[in-house]
Amino acid sequence: MLNILAISGSLRAASTNSALVAALARNAPAGCRVTVYDGLGRLPIFNPDDEGERTPREAADLIDAVTAADGIIVSCPEYAHGVPGGLKNALDWLVSRDAAVAKPAMPVHASPRSLYARAALAEIMRTMSFAMYEDGLEIALLGKRPPEVEAILAEPGNVLAMRNALTAFAEFIRTP
Numbered sequence: 001m002l003n004i005l006a007i008s009g010s011l012r013a014a015s016t017n018s019a020l021v022a023a024l025a026r027n028a029p030a031g032c033r034v035t036v037y038d039g040l041g042r043l044p045i046f047n048p049d050d051e052g053e054r055t056p057r058e059a060a061d062l063i064d065a066v067t068a069a070d071g072i073i074v075s076c077p078e079y080a081h082g083v084p085g086g087l088k089n090a091l092d093w094l095v096s097r098d099a100a101v102a103k104p105a106m107p108v109h110a111s112p113r114s115l116y117a118r119a120a121l122a123e124i125m126r127t128m129s130f131a132m133y134e135d136g137l138e139i140a141l142l143g144k145r146p147p148e149v150e151a152i153l154a155e156p157g158n159v160l161a162m163r164n165a166l167t168a169f170a171e172f173i174r175t176p
Helices: 015-027 057-068 085-094 116-126 145-153 157-175
Strands: 002-008 032-037 071-073 106-111
Touching: 002 015, 002 057, 002 106, 002 157, 015 032, 015 106, 015 145, 015 157, 032 157, 057 071, 057 085, 071 085, 085 116, 106 145, 106 157, 145 157
Parallel strands: 002 032, 002 071, 071 106
Antiparallel strands: none
């Protein structure tokens, strides 16, 4: 069983990115378990002086979750042409650890317009030595209300797209 950690870079209650990672967890194919990380909003601001023995519990939990995962999925909104601060903060907590090194990672997108954030996130994650699976997944949810989002994510074509993306990512993880 592959254990995949999914992280939404949004803290909004009605986040389309969070809805997308939750749908991926619900639609994981056999042999894959997708767990949604829900601690982004509780992470303290990264400070290198707080590493090692001083690492806050919330940050240690994130580091442990990434370390234990076979791969991670990141769904990232775009704020002012960049990666949201909360997500960047989470990634900063991983920088000086081995958790990210060669860890398979797949970006997924809830907006076709998030081109700057996509490029920035890819650059950050490659710099951190994540093994990027570039094919990812995009399901356009931008501007939709929660009932519309759930209906779109339940469409048979989108369920199949999610399963196919996860199956391909699982193959990427298993390939040395």
